[in-house]
Amino acid sequence: MATDQVTAAFAKSLGLPESDITEHLAYGSIKEWDSTAHMVLIAELEDVFDVMLDTDDIIDMSSVAKAREILRKYDIKC
Amino acid sequence: MNLIEQPPYGLSHNEKAPRLLHELKALTEHHRQACPAYARVLSAEGQWESSDANDLAQLPWLTVPLFKQRELRSIPDDAVFKVLTSSGTTGSVPSRIFLDNDTAKRQSQVLVRIMQEWLGKQRRPMLIWDHPSVIQNRASFSARGAGIQGLSFLGRHHTYALHDDMTLNLEAIRTFHKRFAGTPVFMFGFTFMVWRYGLQALQAQEIHLPFEDAVLLHSGGWKKLEAEAVSARIFNETARNQLGNLSVHNFYGMVEQVGSIFVACEHGHLHCPSYADILVREPGSWRVLPHQQAGVLQVLSVLPTSYPGHSLLTEDRGRILGEDDCPCGRTGKYFEALGRMAKVEARGCSDTFENAGGSQ
Ligand SMILES: [Zn+2]
Numbered sequence: 001m002a003t004d005q006v007t008a009a010f011a012k013s014l015g016l017p018e019s020d021i022t023e024h025l026a027y028g029s030i031k032e033w034d035s036t037a038h039m040v041l042i043a044e045l046e047d048v049f050d051v052m053l054d055t056d057d058i059i060d061m062s063s064v065a066k067a068r069e070i071l072r073k074y075d076i077k078c
Numbered sequence: 079m080n081l082i083e084q085p086p087y088g089l090s091h092n093e094k095a096p097r098l099l100h101e102l103k104a105l106t107e108h109h110r111q112a113c114p115a116y117a118r119v120l121s122a123e124g125q126w127e128s129s130d131a132n133d134l135a136q137l138p139w140l141t142v143p144l145f146k147q148r149e150l151r152s153i154p155d156d157a158v159f160k161v162l163t164s165s166g167t168t169g170s171v172p173s174r175i176f177l178d179n180d181t182a183k184r185q186s187q188v189l190v191r192i193m194q195e196w197l198g199k200q201r202r203p204m205l206i207w208d209h210p211s212v213i214q215n216r217a218s219f220s221a222r223g224a225g226i227q228g229l230s231f232l233g234r235h236h237t238y239a240l241h242d243d244m245t246l247n248l249e250a251i252r253t254f255h256k257r258f259a260g261t262p263v264f265m266f267g268f269t270f271m272v273w274r275y276g277l278q279a280l281q282a283q284e285i286h287l288p289f290e291d292a293v294l295l296h297s298g299g300w301k302k303l304e305a306e307a308v309s310a311r312i313f314n315e316t317a318r319n320q321l322g323n324l325s326v327h328n329f330y331g332m333v334e335q336v337g338s339i340f341v342a343c344e345h346g347h348l349h350c351p352s353y354a355d356i357l358v359r360e361p362g363s364w365r366v367l368p369h370q371q372a373g374v375l376q377v378l379s380v381l382p383t384s385y386p387g388h389s390l391l392t393e394d395r396g397r398i399l400g401e402d403d404c405p406c407g408r409t410g411k412y413f414e415a416l417g418r419m420a421k422v423e424a425r426g427c428s429d430t431f432e433n434a435g436g437s438q
Contacts, residue, residue, distance in 0.1 A: 028159055028179040035160075035182070039231050054199040055190045058231055062183075 006068055006078050009048050013041035023065040049076050081380050082184060086192045086351040087408035091401055094410065095134070098355055101380045102137055102388055109386035112152035116386040119144070134357060135366040139376055139389040142173065142334055151176035153384045164221040164333035175334055178384040185337030185381055186231075192339060192351050193232050196327055197293055203258040204233025205251070207267025207276040207296075209240040221333050222268060225297065228336065233264045244275045248285070255287045259322075262291045269298035269328065273313060280320040288322030295341070297329045299394075301417040310346050330394075330415050334387050338379035340413075347404050347412035354379045356413050358398055359391065372397040372416055393419050 010025070011018045014032040027033055033041075042058055045051070045067065051074045053061075061067050071078050081089075081097055089097075110117045120138050131137050144150065151158070159179045163172040177185070206226060213223045230236055237254045241247050254263075267276065272294070280287075294317055303313065314326045330348050331339035338354035350356055357376040358367045367373045375396040382388050395416040402409045 028182065035186070035231070036227070042231070043234075053201070055194060055197075055201060055232055056199055058201075059187050059190050 005048055006045075006064070006071070009044045010041065010064060010067075013037055013044045021064060023068075024063060026063045027061065045071070049074070049078075051076065081352050082188065084352040086195055086353070087349060087410055089352050090409050094352060094355075098378070098380065099131070099134055099137075102134070102378060103131055105380065105383065105386075105388040106137060108383060109152050109388070113150060113386050115148050115150055116140070116152070134355065134378065137378070137389050139391045140386060141391045142332070142393060145173035145175060145334060145385075145387070146171045149174065149176075150387075151385045153178045157384070162224060162333050162336065164224075173334060175336075175387065176385045181382055181384040184383075188337040188351070188353050188381060189228065189339065190232070192341060193229075193295075196295065196325075196341060197232060197264055198262070200262065201232060201234045202262045202264040202293075203235040203237070203254065204230065205237050205239055205254055205263060205265045206230075207239045207265065207272040209242045209244065209247075210238040211242050224333065225268070226266070229266055229295075233266075239267075240271075240275055246275070246279050246283070246285075251287065255289070259287070259289050263289055263293075265292055265294040265321075265324075267294075267296050269296045269300065269313075270302045271298075272296050272317075273303055273308060277313070277316045277320055281316060286320055286322075290323055292321060292324045294321075294324050294326045295329060296326070297331060297339075299415060299417050300328075304417075310342075332377070332390075332392065334390055335377055335379045335381070337381050338377070343404060343406040343408060343412070345404060345406055346414075347399055347406070348414060349404070349406075349408050349412050350410040352410070353381060356396070356398060356411055358396060358413075361419065367397075369398045369400060374419060375413075375415065395419055 007018050007021045010021045014037050016032055027038060042053055046053055049071060051071065053070070057070050061070055068078050079097065081101060110120060119140065123138065153176060157178045158176050159182050160177045162175040162177065208222065208226060213226055237250050239247055239251050300310070310328065317324050317326050325344070327342050329339050329341040338351070340348040340350060340354070342348050355378040357378070358371065358373040359365065359376055360367050360373045372395055375392045375394045376390065377392055378389050380388065395418070396413050397416065398411055398413045401411045404412045
């Protein structure tokens with residue numbers, strides 16, 4: 001299921017268990033999601049969903065919910 | 079309207095100046111309340127009452143070395159998201175710049191907005207004119223490493239052009255060229271490194287790797303290059319000879335004001351974005367000099383709320399060339415940087431503030 005793919009990508013990139021990945025989890029709110037992890041996350045999402053994210057997307061991706069919103073813009077169901 | 083929401087090069091003087099003054103006065107008050115060390119410096123200096131400043135020249139400023147001497151921050155311990163350090167010369171105490179989540183976020187937003195002007199929104203394949211350990215060695219995470227890391231998120235397929243011993247990594251460069259020569263690419267490096275270990279090395283080995291659409295952004299002063307009589311024109315011509323269709327842009331910025339960078343346009347003029355500004359002061363008297371006259375650069379930025387770095391006297395010289403009338407069409411002040419101040423001038427200027435802040 002696509003929903004799980006987003007959660008799994010976050011868990012893998014941030015090095016956290018999937019149970020910690022809530023929709024409201026926000027960039028910078030935990031030490032695991034810093035600017036370095038953010039780039040790992042972007043690369044992972046691009047890889048999993050075969051999409052090219054632009055610089056606006058990277059800046060806008062401030063939470064898990066926001067990540068889904070951005071991916072949906074590219075017609076990805078998640 | 080807040081300046082941070084504006085496009086980077088679209089405001090005229092009349093639109094920008096009152097807004098900038100308003101935001102910088104508010105920041106001065108904010109930091110005066112939130113950072114006791116900053117408040118002490120201001121009160122020791124006496125004449126600074128930002129509430130009655132009616133132009134930018136009257137706003138208080140700090141000198142850059144003060145961030146080495148004192149812990150200047152306007153946020154509590156638990157709000158610190160990241161600490162940037164710049165060591166400058168070996169053995170000296172590093173500057174420490176305290177960022178919270180909001181300030182870090184604003185820095186990235188503004189950096190992206192400025193860079194989109196020169197690179198577009200796409201993340202281009204990125205060739206970095208440096209060696210990879212500059213970023214891997216976390217223990218000595220230098221200003222250079224931080225600069226590379228800060229810009230990396232604008233690119234993809236990051237490729238380092240140099241080996242650890244600073245020789246060309248020809249295999250990596252050729253692979254990058256083969257794959258991306260026909261597509262838009264982004265190159266980045268520090269001016270001296272790009273010149274000495276990149277362009278000169280390519281030239282000496284007569285290697286030509288033409289790219290069809292590349293943007294080369296490089297930061298750092300021209301001083302070392304001027305000693306070798308290398309002007310911006312020679313630098314750019316050499317870059318195009320070796321690497322094809324390149325647009326080359328120098329930029330000026332500092333660790334103390336990450337995000338607020340000044341990028342040179344196609345005419346070689348460093349442009350102030352909507353979020354930042356420049357004043358030029360005469361060493362000694364510290365009065366603001368008119369356009370065209372060279373002095374010490376003061377940089378203003380609306381970004382920092384977590385540390386009092388919104389108005390800083392740098393140790394660099396420069397002069398303002400004009401405002402709103404650059405032939406490239408971008409609005410705002412434009413200027414040139416003229417390298418570091420002479421040691422004696424620099425010492426005079428930090429003495430002023432050591433004395434000013436000495437009563438704590
Ligand atoms: Zn211009």
